Amino acid sequence: MARPRQPIENNRRIPHQARATETVAAILEGAAQVLEAGGLPAFTTNAVAERAGVSIGTLYQYFADKSALLRALAEREMTATLAAVAKALRSETDPSVEGRVRATVRAMVNAFRGRQRARKAVVQAVLAQGITVEMMGPIAAFIAETGAAPHRGLARLSPEQVFVLSRALMGAIRAAVLEEQPFLRSPTFEDELVRLVMAYLQAVTAGDPGPRRTIA
Amino acid sequence: MARPRQPIENNRRIPHQARATETVAAILEGAAQVLEAGGLPAFTTNAVAERAGVSIGTLYQYFADKSALLRALAEREMTATLAAVAKALRSETDPSVEGRVRATVRAMVNAFRGRQRARKAVVQAVLAQGITVEMMGPIAAFIAETGAAPHRGLARLSPEQVFVLSRALMGAIRAAVLEEQPFLRSPTFEDELVRLVMAYLQAVTAGDPGPRRTIA
Amino acid sequence: MARPRQPIENNRRIPHQARATETVAAILEGAAQVLEAGGLPAFTTNAVAERAGVSIGTLYQYFADKSALLRALAEREMTATLAAVAKALRSETDPSVEGRVRATVRAMVNAFRGRQRARKAVVQAVLAQGITVEMMGPIAAFIAETGAAPHRGLARLSPEQVFVLSRALMGAIRAAVLEEQPFLRSPTFEDELVRLVMAYLQAVTAGDPGPRRTIA
């Protein structure tokens, strides 16, 4: 049975063979290494191909263009982060809201351990291309689900609230990564992030400080 | 006889004559327009010069290179934002902590009104260059001062706490800008940002949830 | 897998395929032609690429930058000159010192026949870059070997003497080329060069006029 060659987003050949899968992996790995070593300026398709040990032609066999490569890399990172968070939650013994929040925060922070340079570059690159948005979705959903379980005595979050909380959390973490803050992996930092999330969740539940709004 | 020079970062001619000052302004304005119109990809020195109505040579008479131009633009934006915040605070009639927080948040959000594209591009560009950090400083200082006035019954914030709060706030605003969220200027969004800041400040003051930290 | 690379001075692709070798030759030939036609001012990388019938990108695939191209050209000229001298000596029937000197001089002068403009430009360019020195080495060595064969009843030359003789000889020839002297290829000119070399060699052997040095 001939499997149809489903064109994906970058309408390039989908790898259905082991070798092809390896090649794609090698390219992505090469891309990450180039990014790690030289940042965004060094991230050229030729450099990636060379680092990956494949020819530039082969690279283009699997990625429609440079930004497709970048997108794939970002996706890989995002998937890894989400998997880490999910795993952390599964193995978390403390079932309280705070326990789950802490597990999530920790997994997210940990996701930036090692290869910081590459992640930073990926973040920058993704921003610089304006891809941002869709990658944030899953994490936001996660927060919405985790933080707003109504059965835990917390109010369900509105879309704006999910947005604010998820972006605020990611904003703090991302800034720590981009600015290469030394306390990135310190327990104190984690504590403060947890405090931020918890305080907000509780304030929303308490309906505080809702009404007192000055006329714009 | 050595002519006076600008600080190291930009060893280009400093304007002596009125005409020169106008030229610099025209270039910066042209840069903002190019950014607004075409985003970062369109931001070439030639395009800026043309839009500004000056020759490329003139541009380089005042800006050492492309990134210096971008930096100057970012500085201009940052200065404007800070001025707006300061002005908002001065004219704020409500002296309570929340009143001041709200004024600050509103000014920051408003700073992104109009020319959103350009600001987005500036932010992206600045990020893409890795300049980020120093521009955040003033805002962080602002938050530290505003939010942690001890005489208002609030605890003084630690450096990590200032970092978390300022980056979280900016992260949410910046995400709304970058993602072009429709609620960017809605009162609800502002409310949630205020809630976030206030909840965190109060949680810090209450010392909550400090100690309960799982072993890493 | 790292591809083999040329030595440091020119980290560009080394030709693997026949086509590539031809390309390099075409570029060098194009460079010589441009130089011949328009001199140094016309020697731009774009002009060379166009004359060579390749794209500018291809040129840069084989030469790190403009000066590398110039260097390669100079090397080619130098190698050709040396080969001509060596060949002349091999086929020289007169085994006397003067016979050998004459053969060398003639080969050197002949080396500047044709494409004078290009050679002139190469010399100028090389000088203008300050590369000069190392290219002179082989010729000096040649003179040292040729002129100072002790078994011919001539004293061995000191390093300073080798320097003076080689540079003086080359200086006269180069000046004739640069100044486009009509007698460049006349027998008389050759005679005088031979006379210069022979007279110096004999004077050195005679130890004349060594000692009579005035106090500086």
Add this chain to the structure above:
Amino acid sequence: MARPRQPIENNRRIPHQARATETVAAILEGAAQVLEAGGLPAFTTNAVAERAGVSIGTLYQYFADKSALLRALAEREMTATLAAVAKALRSETDPSVEGRVRATVRAMVNAFRGRQRARKAVVQAVLAQGITVEMMGPIAAFIAETGAAPHRGLARLSPEQVFVLSRALMGAIRAAVLEEQPFLRSPTFEDELVRLVMAYLQAVTAGDPGPRRTIA
């Protein structure tokens, strides 16, 4: 009486006022300094004007273009060298041919003392522009006159012989300067140059090795 503004070679205003003369001197001095400090690549009209403490406009008031400036500089150097040689000859007590040759050689070598970098650059620049020739004239004449005084028992030199001798001598000196040879100012080097000139002069007088010319 209105003095006519004689256009000279660069058809720019001839300085008839003290201030103007000073300005020209300042520019030439600035040019020499720029050359000395940064070599040919740094030698831009703007840099020279700045170093000279005048505006670029003023520079162009006195020099038609960049090469005119360079030519003037070369002329200045040449004049200085010739003056030094002439002075050395005047004060030379030894009236013998060799005494006069030695005085000349020494003065020429000395002319390259100090500001070697600038002179090197001037030489390079002049070569790179192809101006060379005419500057050599005076020195050649000098040699012709000095070396070929028939009343000293030496044959009169033919034009080719003057050429060969003057270029050979200058070639050796110039090479020593360009290659920054340590022995440039050593007595040994001077000795060898004297030996070269004397040997050639004597060989010419002896008519040796005139006839034995192989068929070309």
Add this chain to the structure above:
DNA sequence: AATGAATGAGCCTTCATTCAT
């Protein structure tokens, strides 16, 4: 006479991408 802001042709170089092998 002097100033210096402005000019702009044109240079060098990069790098995403193609396509014949």
Add this chain to the structure above:
DNA sequence: AATGAATGAAGGCTCATTCAT
């Protein structure tokens, strides 16, 4: 599937030169 030589549009930037003040 893979290769890698070739492409060329386009970008950043320099610097000799002009001219209004």
